[in-house]
Amino acid sequence: MSGQDHVVIFDTTLRDGEQSPGASMTLEEKLQVAEILDDMGVDIIEAGFPIASNGDFEAVCEIAKRADKAVIAGLARAINADIDRAGDAVRHARRGRIHTFVSTSPIHLEFQMKKTEEEVLEIITSTVTRARNLIDDVEWSAMDATRTPIEYLSRCVEAAIRAGATTINLPDTVGYATPDEYRAMFEAIRNTVPDADKAIFSVHCHNDLGLAVANSLAGVAGGARQIECTINGLGERAGNAALEEVVMALRTRSDVLPYECSVDPKFVTRASKLVSAVSGFPVQYNKAIVGKNAFAHESGIHQDGMLKNAETYEIMRPEDVGVKETSLVMGKHSGRHAFRQKLEELGYEIGDNAFEEAFRRFKELADRKKHIYDEDIEALVENEIATQGEQIKVIALTVIAGTGGPQKAILTMDVNGRHETRECSGDGPVDATFNAIKEILPHEANLSLYQVHAVTEGTDAQAEVSVRLEQNGRMATGKGADTDTLVASARAYVSALNRLMARQNRPDHHELRAV
Numbered sequence: 001m002s003g004q005d006h007v008v009i010f011d012t013t014l015r016d017g018e019q020s021p022g023a024s025m026t027l028e029e030k031l032q033v034a035e036i037l038d039d040m041g042v043d044i045i046e047a048g049f050p051i052a053s054n055g056d057f058e059a060v061c062e063i064a065k066r067a068d069k070a071v072i073a074g075l076a077r078a079i080n081a082d083i084d085r086a087g088d089a090v091r092h093a094r095r096g097r098i099h100t101f102v103s104t105s106p107i108h109l110e111f112q113m114k115k116t117e118e119e120v121l122e123i124i125t126s127t128v129t130r131a132r133n134l135i136d137d138v139e140w141s142a143m144d145a146t147r148t149p150i151e152y153l154s155r156c157v158e159a160a161i162r163a164g165a166t167t168i169n170l171p172d173t174v175g176y177a178t179p180d181e182y183r184a185m186f187e188a189i190r191n192t193v194p195d196a197d198k199a200i201f202s203v204h205c206h207n208d209l210g211l212a213v214a215n216s217l218a219g220v221a222g223g224a225r226q227i228e229c230t231i232n233g234l235g236e237r238a239g240n241a242a243l244e245e246v247v248m249a250l251r252t253r254s255d256v257l258p259y260e261c262s263v264d265p266k267f268v269t270r271a272s273k274l275v276s277a278v279s280g281f282p283v284q285y286n287k288a289i290v291g292k293n294a295f296a297h298e299s300g301i302h303q304d305g306m307l308k309n310a311e312t313y314e315i316m317r318p319e320d321v322g323v324k325e326t327s328l329v330m331g332k333h334s335g336r337h338a339f340r341q342k343l344e345e346l347g348y349e350i351g352d353n354a355f356e357e358a359f360r361r362f363k364e365l366a367d368r369k370k371h372i373y374d375e376d377i378e379a380l381v382e383n384e385i386a387t388q389g390e391q392i393k394v395i396a397l398t399v400i401a402g403t404g405g406p407q408k409a410i411l412t413m414d415v416n417g418r419h420e421t422r423e424c425s426g427d428g429p430v431d432a433t434f435n436a437i438k439e440i441l442p443h444e445a446n447l448s449l450y451q452v453h454a455v456t457e458g459t460d461a462q463a464e465v466s467v468r469l470e471q472n473g474r475m476a477t478g479k480g481a482d483t484d485t486l487v488a489s490a491r492a493y494v495s496a497l498n499r500l501m502a503r504q505n506r507p508d509h510h511e512l513r514a515v
């Protein structure tokens with residue numbers, strides 16, 4: 001222990017998280033989630049709302065039986081039957097908790113509960129007492145606390161503590177509070193309620209305004225020492241405070257947040273993937289800590305910084321949250337430093353001119369293609385290496401294709417420094433393209449192989465085309481890669497032709513020359 005104040009992490013993925021429309025989980029799935037929560041060191045797992053259904057009751061019982069370390073909590077309204085059912089479920093745990101709640105705000109009292117303030121105060125006393133008669137660990141929550149007048153909220157908290165509540169949760173049920181307000185609420189309650197120090201105060205924040213984590217930390221600054229949160233921020237409406245964000249904020253900014261918690265953050269990425277899989281809720285790419293892009297860098301300036309010192313652009317180490325490594329994603333914003341590093345990783349050593357040309361073509365490709373994979377770069381560099389020093393090059397190609405016919409190709413090539421353009425038709429766009437090459441560079445070689453394969457997946461994948469030409473017993477194969485199959489085809493053909501010419505231009509062969 002660090003000597004810093006301990007903040008209890010209370011995970012409610014299996015209760016509030018499961019309340020997200022469409023996120024309900026099977027018993028087996030809940031057991032898997034509970035297992036990882038227990039392994040990662042979450043202090044309390046709210047395993048469900050036992051009165052809600054037999055399935056929920058069973059899940060809470062089963063999780064209670066299996067949990068090794070965590071306290072297992074079951075939720076209950078301020079209704080005797082709910083409390084008894086929750087008590088029945090959590091009694092299977094090594095350490096169980098009944099979490100009972102009632103509304104306190106004027107709007108909830110008038111419309112939802114249809115009760116007066118005095119009636120609710122009596123309900124708090126009787127239900128908390130009932131729960132305490134079943135179990136020692138009782139949490140009481142004031143639903144909609146942040147829209148409750150502070151004087152009345154104090155009376156409610158006082159009643160709950162007097163009846164034996166050991167944890168007092170003051171939720172921002174509708175995600176309405178700002179951090180300053182939320183902190184002030186805790187300070188006010190803790191300063192005015194007699195025996196406030198007999199209970200642990202807890203935050204439970206919803207993310208309707210995107211403030212759930214900020215509010216949770218503000219509540220801790222106001223004296224709360226339990227944070228209720230969920231993996232991936234799953235939860236009712238816009239969700240709850242995300243556990244992984246809370247834990248990493250405490251850890252990364254311990255200079256200004258002097259608290260410790262017992263969660264091992266190395267588990268959060270695995271937990272996030274599991275919860276995403278079982279809930280069917282994908283994690284947004286830019287989600288803090290566990291999003292696909294949380295440790296990925298695409299822009300050249302950042303990649304350059306990362307290569308020089310990771311702390312230039314990363315405040316956490318990916319391995320601390322169970323991510324293998326930072327990824328430098330190659331894309332249109334990447335620069336030469338990252339491109340050179342990528343080539344090294346892929347095992348290429350190329351000269352400065354070839355590097356510049358490969359980098360130019362990479363940028364060109366990245367302008368056209370959303371994702372640049374290693375295979376794309378390999379195809380591009382292989383092509384660059386293979387075509388180095390070639391005398392004949394494809395400069396531009398326009399093809400008119402489709403059902404209307406005839407298919408036409410307008411091709412410009414550089415032939416020994418001279419630009420030549422021809423327009424040809426053909427039996428399909430590839431034929432038209434090859435005919436244009438033949439017009440610019442008449443030759444007798446036969447096409448003996450034409451093969452296309454996609455370098456990667458997706459409709460914007462690069463096509464890699466192989467062309468083999470044969471003339472007078474000599475053979476040459478050329479390759480071309482491009483997101484446009486016809487451009488790749490022209491490049492492959494021209495590359496094969498260059499090679500055939502090189503072979504035939506040796507002293508004993510004069511059949512084929514650039515004219």
Ligand SMILES: CC(=O)SCCNC(=O)CCNC(=O)[C@H](O)C(C)(C)COP(=O)(O)OP(=O)(O)OC[C@H]1O[C@@H](n2cnc3c(N)ncnc32)[C@H](O)[C@@H]1OP(=O)(O)O
Pocket residue numbers: 016019049051052053076077078079101102103112113143173236
């Ligand atoms: C902020 C939160 O996340 S609170 C938790 C929300 N989670 C859920 O509701 C999920 C599980 N819920 C359920 O399965 C069902 O709502 C049940 C089983 C709990 C109750 O079902 P039903 O008895 O059919 O009631 P229904 O859900 O339609 O209405 C809720 C009732 O509970 C009352 N109620 C709501 N909160 C509380 C409370 N904390 N204490 C006492 N009564 C409450 C409402 O006033 C309403 O009572 P009424 O029937 O007298 O008008």
Ligand SMILES: CC(C)C(=O)C(=O)O
Pocket residue numbers: 016101141142143144169171172173174204206
């Ligand atoms: C039951 C309580 C804690 C709740 O989920 C809320 O107020 O959001």
